[in-house]
Amino acid sequence: MRRREQAQFAAGLMHERISRTGFPSMVKAVRSFTSCFRCMHIGSPGPSRYLGWLNCGDEKTLSGNCLDAPAFHRNHASIADVLRRLLGDKNGNVIEIGSGTGQHLVTFAAALPRLIWWPSDPNPIHRDSIDAWQAKRALANVRSSVDIDAAASDWALGRDGRPPADDIDAILCINVLHITSWLVSLGLLRAAKRYIKRDGVLVVYGPFARDGVHIAASNMTFDAHLRQQNDLWGVRDTADLDVAAREHGLRLVENIDMPANNSILLFQHAELFP
Numbered sequence: 106m107r108r109r110e111q112a113q114f115a116a117g118l119m120h121e122r123i124s125r126t127g128f129p130s131m132v133k134a135v136r137s138f139t140s141c142f143r144c145m146h147i148g149s150p151g152p153s154r155y156l157g158w159l160n161c162g163d164e165k166t167l168s169g170n171c172l173d174a175p176a177f178h179r180n181h182a183s184i185a186d187v188l189r190r191l192l193g194d195k196n197g198n199v200i201e202i203g204s205g206t207g208q209h210l211v212t213f214a215a216a217l218p219r220l221i222w223w224p225s226d227p228n229p230i231h232r233d234s235i236d237a238w239q240a241k242r243a244l245a246n247v248r249s250s251v252d253i254d255a256a257a258s259d260w261a262l263g264r265d266g267r268p269p270a271d272d273i274d275a276i277l278c279i280n281v282l283h284i285t286s287w288l289v290s291l292g293l294l295r296a297a298k299r300y301i302k303r304d305g306v307l308v309v310y311g312p313f314a315r316d317g318v319h320i321a322a323s324n325m326t327f328d329a330h331l332r333q334q335n336d337l338w339g340v341r342d343t344a345d346l347d348v349a350a351r352e353h354g355l356r357l358v359e360n361i362d363m364p365a366n367n368s369i370l371l372f373q374h375a376e377l378f379p
């Protein structure tokens with residue numbers, strides 16, 4: 106059923122892309138489509154759905170529906186260290202956007218058991234993987250995955266088994282902003298302003314440029330590769346994110362160096378920094 110849902114949506118996306126931009130984009134669309142069918146972004150029609158079309162790389166299926174992402178094994182320990190510092194004394198809720206396989210979420214939920222963890226992803230195959238990891242780990246503080254499109258104007262929190270609209274200590278987003286359109290970055294900032302508590306944080310992990318400069322040659326190469334696959338993707342710049350954050354009533358308050366030329370960006374409510 107979900108395969109059929111994906112196939113139908115893929116056809117719609119390709120039609121939309123071709124009719125908007127012509128043959129060169131059709132070639133790109135076909136290339137992206139064939140490169141990773143499983144990770145293609147699907148969901149209700151609309152520009153943000155189409156713009157979120159993506160390739161997640163080299164996930165492998167383990168037992169059942171559990172997917173394994175190689176990058177998880179390289180980055181989870183260093184991200185967990187930062188989360189312990191930021192969230193170690195909290196006991197509210199954390200929403201993860203674009204949870205992918207779900208491996209990060211169950212790992213962080215085990216490390217920080219006083220918090221309630223809410224995974225989300227628009228891709229139903231990823232939601233199956235998230236729920237399969239949770240079934241394996243049986244953590245009392247992890248909720249079922251939900252379909253949240255970060256770019257949506259309303260995340261509809263507090264309804265239909267979705268995370269609560271209040272008591273949100275953190276929104277976490279790992280390796281999503283460079284493989285989605287800028288609308289996803291804007292939607293994430295908008296929702297963070299709306300939903301996180303007064304002292305809450307938006308935590309974003311990934312490769313970022315700083316003030317127009319890539320922090321490593323490999324990030325520049327990666328950026329070019331992303332843009333060649335899809336001209337709406339690309340390594341985001343902290344300066345652009347800071348401007349957008351301010352427009353949404355947030356501030357970029359910390360930029361933490363992480364291994365392999367990645368960063369964690371922390372955003373908080375602007376009123377905490379008069």
Ligand SMILES: C[S@@+](CC[C@H](N)C(=O)[O-])C[C@H]1O[C@@H](n2cnc3c(N)ncnc32)[C@H](O)[C@@H]1O
Pocket residue numbers: 144146153157158159160161174176177202203204205206209226227228231253254255256278279280281284285289
């Ligand atoms: C590169 S994967 C990262 C997955 C996971 N966070 C990790 O680091 O392993 C990007 C994820 O973003 C999700 N995604 C794509 N478009 C999105 C959107 N508009 N809103 C929320 N998530 C989105 C994809 O389905 C995918 O699971």
